[in-house]
Amino acid sequence: MIINRGNMLFCCTAVLAVIAFFGWLMTGAGIGAASPSYRPTTELVQEAYTFQVSLTNSTEAVMLKPNPFTVTIHNADQRPASGAAVDITIYMPDMFCGTSTVKAKEIQPGVYQGDGIPLMAGKSAAEVKVQLDGRTFTVEHPFLTVRR
Numbered sequence: 078m079i080i081n082r083g084n085m086l087f088c089c090t091a092v093l094a095v096i097a098f099f100g101w102l103m104t105g106a107g108i109g110a111a112s113p114s115y116r117p118t119t120e121l122v123q124e125a126y127t128f129q130v131s132l133t134n135s136t137e138a139v140m141l142k143p144n145p146f147t148v149t150i151h152n153a154d155q156r157p158a159s160g161a162a163v164d165i166t167i168y169m170p171d172m173f174c175g176t177s178t179v180k181a182k183e184i185q186p187g188v189y190q191g192d193g194i195p196l197m198a199g200k201s202a203a204e205v206k207v208q209l210d211g212r213t214f215t216v217e218h219p220f221l222t223v224r225r
Contacts, residue, residue: 119217162207170200
């Protein structure tokens, strides 16, 4: 095989691209200092209800650990909405990987809590499905999952 400048340049570029790609993967699938910021609480007003979803103790979840999520539901007149069935499904919007689902329990009127377990580090979301008064409502709460 004859190595000329064109072949050498192509090989060096390919090697550098592979190194950069694996470096990106090793830092948590591209999560570093420039990772997006997430709101601590997602709020949705739909029909006669206000839904608030948040990670209870942080804006980041820890991979493969229980992370408490809080869902607060109020009626239009700001009274707590009790008696809802709340399911929290943790998933990664940009990846095809598993999900984990937990049923949240009502810990006080209108306040529901459940421990979600993210399976991988990276951009994550909690899909919260609320069944209340014969209807189903869905709230998406994006967050970051980290390794610790």
